[in-house]
Each structure stands twice: as C-alpha cells, then as structure tokens.
Amino acid sequence: MTQDISTTDQRPYHHGDLQRAIVDAAIDVLSESQSTEFSLRELARRAGVSHNAPYKHFADKRELLAAVSAVGFELLAKRMTDATKELNGPRERLAAMARAYVCGGVNNPALYRLMFGGYLMDQDNRRPAIERNAAENMKELVAGAISDGALGCFIPDTEENERKINGALLIFWSQMHGLTLLLVDRLVGPGDKMEALTEGVLQGMLDGLANCIPAIPAGVWVGPPPVE
Amino acid sequence: MTQDISTTDQRPYHHGDLQRAIVDAAIDVLSESQSTEFSLRELARRAGVSHNAPYKHFADKRELLAAVSAVGFELLAKRMTDATKELNGPRERLAAMARAYVCGGVNNPALYRLMFGGYLMDQDNRRPAIERNAAENMKELVAGAISDGALGCFIPDTEENERKINGALLIFWSQMHGLTLLLVDRLVGPGDKMEALTEGVLQGMLDGLANCIPAIPAGVWVGPPPVE
DNA sequence: GTCCCTAAGTGGTCGCTGTCAACATCGGGC
DNA sequence: GCCCGATGTTGACAGCGACCACTTAGGGAC
Numbered sequence: 038m039t040q041d042i043s044t045t046d047q048r049p050y051h052h053g054d055l056q057r058a059i060v061d062a063a064i065d066v067l068s069e070s071q072s073t074e075f076s077l078r079e080l081a082r083r084a085g086v087s088h089n090a091p092y093k094h095f096a097d098k099r100e101l102l103a104a105v106s107a108v109g110f111e112l113l114a115k116r117m118t119d120a121t122k123e124l125n126g127p128r129e130r131l132a133a134m135a136r137a138y139v140c141g142g143v144n145n146p147a148l149y150r151l152m153f154g155g156y157l158m159d160q161d162n163r164r165p166a167i168e169r170n171a172a173e174n175m176k177e178l179v180a181g182a183i184s185d186g187a188l189g190c191f192i193p194d195t196e197e198n199e200r201k202i203n204g205a206l207l208i209f210w211s212q213m214h215g216l217t218l219l220l221v222d223r224l225v226g227p228g229d230k231m232e233a234l235t236e237g238v239l240q241g242m243l244d245g246l247a248n249c250i251p252a253i254p255a256g257v258w259v260g261p262p263p264v265e
Numbered sequence: 266m267t268q269d270i271s272t273t274d275q276r277p278y279h280h281g282d283l284q285r286a287i288v289d290a291a292i293d294v295l296s297e298s299q300s301t302e303f304s305l306r307e308l309a310r311r312a313g314v315s316h317n318a319p320y321k322h323f324a325d326k327r328e329l330l331a332a333v334s335a336v337g338f339e340l341l342a343k344r345m346t347d348a349t350k351e352l353n354g355p356r357e358r359l360a361a362m363a364r365a366y367v368c369g370g371v372n373n374p375a376l377y378r379l380m381f382g383g384y385l386m387d388q389d390n391r392r393p394a395i396e397r398n399a400a401e402n403m404k405e406l407v408a409g410a411i412s413d414g415a416l417g418c419f420i421p422d423t424e425e426n427e428r429k430i431n432g433a434l435l436i437f438w439s440q441m442h443g444l445t446l447l448l449v450d451r452l453v454g455p456g457d458k459m460e461a462l463t464e465g466v467l468q469g470m471l472d473g474l475a476n477c478i479p480a481i482p483a484g485v486w487v488g489p490p491p492v493e
Numbered sequence: 494g495t496c497c498c499t500a501a502g503t504g505g506t507c508g509c510t511g512t513c514a515a516c517a518t519c520g521g522g523c
Numbered sequence: 524g525c526c527c528g529a530t531g532t533t534g535a536c537a538g539c540g541a542c543c544a545c546t547t548a549g550g551g552a553c
Binding site: 071163207214216 | 299378380381386391392431432436438442443447449453458462472473476
C-alpha cells in the first residue's frame with residue numbers, strides 16, 4: 038500500500054500486483070470519501086504509478102468499479118456466512134443473515150450503493166460479468182439459507198418448491214435491500230428509534246416468510262441486536 | 266423546450282425561464298441516457314444558451330440534480346395520488362399505491378436512482394433542502410394512506426398509534442423500495458415471472474401490514490395488474 | 494420619460510479528468 | 524542470448540465543472 042520513497046526512488050519499474058493495489062486503493066478512497074467520484078488518476082497516485090498504468094489492467098473506469106463492486110458482494114457474503122456459522126434454526130439463521138446484510142450496507146453506504154446503484158449498467162442495462170457473478174453467488178447464499186429452512190416441508194426439486202423459494206428469496210432480499218437504503222438515506226426516523234423499527238421490520242418479514250414456508254417458525258424471535 | 270432557430274438567430278438575450286428549461290432538459294437527458302453523467306454544458310447547449318448561463322440559476326451541478334430529484338418525487342407522488350383517486354378500501358388503496366410506486370421507479374430507473382442514490386448527500390450525509398421537502402411530502406402521502414386505513418381501530422394521536430403507523434410505513438416503503446431496485450437491476454428472475462413474483466411480494470407485504478393494523482383486511486386481494 | 498440597479502447571459506480561463514498513442518522496461522520461453 | 528509480450532511511462536487532446544470580468548436588458552423609482 039505504501040511506497041518507500043525515503044531513498045532516491047528505488048521503486049522498481051514493475052509494481053508487482055498493481056491490479057490488486059488499484060482495487061484496494063479504490064475501496065479505501067470509496068470508503069473514506071463515500072463517493073464514487075474519485076479519479077483513476079488519484080488511485081494511480083496512491084499506488085505510486087503513472088496516471089495511465091491502471092489502464093493496463095482495466096479498460097475503463099467502469100471496469101474498475103465493477104471489480105470493486107464484486108469485492109463488495111464478496112465482503113457482504115462473508116459477513117453473512119460468518120454471522121450464521123454457529124446457528125441452526127432456520128429462523129435464527131435468516132435473522133442473523135438479515136442483520137449482517139443491513140449492517141454491511143449501513144457501514145459502507147457508498148460501497149453498497151455502488152453495488153446496486155446502476156453506475157455499472159451498460160446501454161442494454163446489463164451488469165459486467167465479474168460483478169454479476171459475485172452478485173449471483175451472494176444471492177445463492179441467501180437462497181440456500183431459505184432452501185435449507187424449507188427442508189422437510191417441501192419435496193425438493195419440484196417446480197412448486199422452486200417457485201416458493203424464489204418468492205421467499207424476493208421477499209427477504211427486497212425487504213432488507215429497501216430497509217438498508219432507507220436507513221442509509223435517513224429517510225426513516227427518528228434516529229433514536231431506528232434500531233427498534235429495524236427489528237420490527239425484520240420480525241414482520243420473517244413472519245411473512247413463515248406464511249410461505251411453514252418450516253420457518255412464526256412468532257416473534259427476540260435476539261440480541263447486532264454488535265458493531 | 267425548443268428554440269426557434271429557423272431565422273437569423275432572433276433568440277432574445279434573455280431566455281425567459283431558463284431555470285425551468287434547464288431542469289426539463291436535465292430530465293430529458295437523464296431519461297434518454299439513463300445516466301447522471303451528462304454535463305451542464307450539454308444542458309446549456311440544448312437550451313440554446315452559453316455554457317455558463319445555468320450557473321446563474323444553480324450554484325453547481327449538485328444543486329441542479331437536487332431540483333431534478335425533487336421533480337422526481339413530485340412525479341411519483343402524483344402517480345400514487347392518481348392511482349388511488351377512486352379507491353376506498355384501505356387495502357385496495359395501498360395496493361394501488363404500491364403498484365404505482367414500483368411502476369414509476371421501473372419506468373425511469375435513472376431518475377429513481379438519482380432520488381435515492383446518494384449522489385446528492387453532502388459530507389454530513391444530508392440531502393439538499395428542496396429535495397428533502399419533496400421526499401417528505403411523498404412520505405406523508407403514504408403515511409396518510411396507512412393512517413386512514415388505521416382509522417377506527419386506533420385511537421388517533423396517541424403515541425402507540427404513531428409508533429404502529431411508523432412501523433407500517435417503514436415496512437411498506439422499504440419493501441417497495443427494495444423490490445423496485447431489484448426489478449430495475451434484473452436481480453430477480455426469470456424475467457417472464459417478474460409480474461407474478463412482484464404481486465406475490467405485494468400481497469405478502471399487505472398481509473404483514475394487516476398483522477400490524479387490523480383495519481387493513483388480510484387475505485389475498487386479486488386486482489388487475491397495472492396497465493403501463 | 495429618464496435613469497440606474499440588478500438579475501441574467503456571454504466569453505475566457507484554469508485545473509482536472511478519461512482516454513489515446515508512442516515509447517521504455519522487464520522477465521520468461523525458445 | 525534474443526526476442527516478444529506484458530507492464531509501466533510520458534505526452535497529448537478534448538471535454539468538463541467552476542470561477543472571473545464583462546455586457547445586456549428590462550423594470551421600478553423618481
């Protein structure tokens with residue numbers, strides 16, 4: 038990350054892993070400034086290379102941001118995986134997953150917005166492949182948790198089963214997605230009641246899923262608020 | 266919107282209503298390009314004025330985008346008002362409102378993203394006043410529909426009442442917000458089942474509200490899909 | 494009717510950006 | 524040992540947001 042500039046610029050001609058360095062710098066700047074309006078040239082300066090070096094690794098700014106966004110999806114997936122590691126009940130697992138998701142988004146709004154903000158769509162409204170894959174993996178993680186929760190109440194691999202799981206996934210994801218963004222935008226309030234409101238939405242959503250997928254128990258589950 | 270350029274540039278020195286013309290041009294370009302990365306200079310060209318004229322009406326690009334965003338909130342509010350005009354039942358009204366909301370977002374993703382995308386946040390994560398007002402008005406519209414729906418089952422103006430209404434508002438808004446964005450991002454699929462999935466989320470959300478606010482009847486309400 | 498004050502519009506300029514093209518440097522395969 | 528491709532550098536260009544000083548026009552005070 039830092040360049041030794043103490044001596045007479047003994048920096049080697051070749052960086053070593055500039056691609057990674059640029060992405061890391063981008064995540065740093067994005068997290069600090071909470072804006073995607075940084076320049077490739079600034080990232081190059083941070084990495085200690087010329088203003089054009091990044092173009093050997095990314096065709097344009099959009100391709101770089103796509104890589105950053107992909108990292109964001111991976112980080113969010115890891116958060117959710119960690120949060121559910123030692124939980125067994127489907128409702129507990131989904132609740133923990135939801136809290137991890139919202140926390141991840143709220144803790145780095147600019148990154149979260151980059152992931153979902155449509156900066157990266159091309160003319161045909163399609164995402165770059167690298168980012169689409171990462172997003173798909175994260176989606177599968179949630180789908181898996183719902184699918185596991187449905188075990189025993191559905192016969193697997195039927196069309197009906199898949200339909201219900203897709204529906205539940207959409208309810209879960211869209212509710213948490215919207216909640217995250219409203220929290221980030223401070224459009225819900227007052228601020229001191231945000232946690233309680235959030236928990237209310239979460240429990241209501243889980244009860245809704247219980248209606249779709251009976252294996253997920255209904256009724257209010259009280260858990261510790263996420264420690265952050 | 267259009268300038269008469271057929272004769273020998275008889276355009277008057279003063280435009281007349283440049284402020285409005287610039288906002289209109291911005292909405293046009295935003296809707297066409299589905300991107301906020303247009304330049305103030307292009308808007309000036311479209312309006313037939315010098316590249317600096319817009320700065321007499323907007324301090325900077327952010328202030329212009331805030332005005333555009335405010336118009337977006339007003340348009341969305343109007344859509345919802347129109348959609349509920351002749352409906353009486355609270356569930357019908359909220360369902361129509363939700364459909365109008367999602368439709369509005371899906372029909373102009375770039376505008377919707379501008380409204381919620383955080384382009385406009387300052388360093389303290391605060392929105393420009395003009396935009397905050399428009400957003401607040403739209404929020405009140407939804408809150409009003411929920412509040413009306415709750416009439417008769419709550420004693421108005423109690424703290425408990427307000428708490429429940431706030432909770433229901435958050436559920437409603439965040440669910441529709443997230444749904445809109447996932448639809449725009451094409452992160453739910455397959456595409457040919459989107460309408461059915463959407464309707465499923467909507468009905469589930471309304472059932473959830475029915476749990477919070479008994480005056481809103483539960484049970485699946487089947488309505489015509491929104492014509493667009 | 495005249496004057497003048499100010500809002501509104503103009504052209505010029507600056508530093509910055511993304512991107513392109515031409516050149517420099519290195520390291521691995523033959 | 525040579526050469527070629529991947530990687531990094533320097534230079535250049537047009538377009539951008541933002542600021543400046545200047546000009547214009549139109550309406551209110553008198």
